[in-house]
Amino acid sequence: xxxxxxTRTEPEVADTARVLRAALCExxxxxxxxxxxxxxxxxxxxxxxxxxxxxxxxxCVLAVTTVTLTLTQLMSRPAAxxxxxxxxxxHTPTTAPRPSASAVSNPVGxxxxxxxxxxxxxxxxxxVWLTAAGKHWxxxxxxxxxxxxxxxxxxxxxPGISHQSEGDAKRTFHSGLYYGTKxxxxxxxTDDKGTRTTATLLELxxxxxxxxxxxxxxxxxGSGSERLSLYDxxxxxxxxxxxx
Numbered sequence: 001x002x003x004x005x006x007t008r009t010e011p012e013v014a015d016t017a018r019v020l021r022a023a024l025c026e027x028x029x030x031x032x033x034x035x036x037x038x039x040x041x042x043x044x045x046x047x048x049x050x051x052x053x054x055x056x057x058x059x060c061v062l063a064v065t066t067v068t069l070t071l072t073q074l075m076s077r078p079a080a081x082x083x084x085x086x087x088x089x090x091h092t093p094t095t096a097p098r099p100s101a102s103a104v105s106n107p108v109g110x111x112x113x114x115x116x117x118x119x120x121x122x123x124x125x126x127x128v129w130l131t132a133a134g135k136h137w138x139x140x141x142x143x144x145x146x147x148x149x150x151x152x153x154x155x156x157x158x159p160g161i162s163h164q165s166e167g168d169a170k171r172t173f174h175s176g177l178y179y180g181t182k183x184x185x186x187x188x189x190t191d192d193k194g195t196r197t198t199a200t201l202l203e204l205x206x207x208x209x210x211x212x213x214x215x216x217x218x219x220x221x222g223s224g225s226e227r228l229s230l231y232d233x234x235x236x237x238x239x240x241x242x243x244x
Contacts, residue, residue: 110185111201111211122214126173130204135212149210159239161228172217179210183232187213192225
């Protein structure tokens, strides 16, 4: 059997470590480091700075040369011809065609469509409304009246016009029925002096074949000498009152 090596105690290990440290310290103190080559380091730094300055100057020269060549090419390039400017449009004044004499003297409109019972302010304190029974109106004094289209006194199969008028010192209010046509577009009332007033036409929805008209004239009207003329949308006379 191989005998085991004797086991060293902790005090012995500590003594050995102290001896080794002391020997290393003496060897370090005995070694003298070489001097630092400061002159060589300085020369190498100056050489690097010279190379960097040379490279920078070369780059600036190249940049200036490139810009100069570009400007020279742009200045020597022939200018492009100007784009043709389109001529400004010439506005020729147009003259609207004059309406014919018949159109001026006979302006044609259309009836106003109202709902049954809808009150219409006819001016001067007068109110007009329509129902299936006929024409209704009320004056400034509050008195109401009606002109029936269902009592058999009006022939709805033939064109005709009725006329009622009431006046005071300020104005005369004219109103009535027109009937027997679904093409009515305008009604004129002309007095004995030739003064013509165009009335307002009212009808119920669906063009039932009759409607109501009203107009206001200066005081003195309502003498029964007025002439009523009913026209269609083309300005053609449908009927008149008095007839003839």
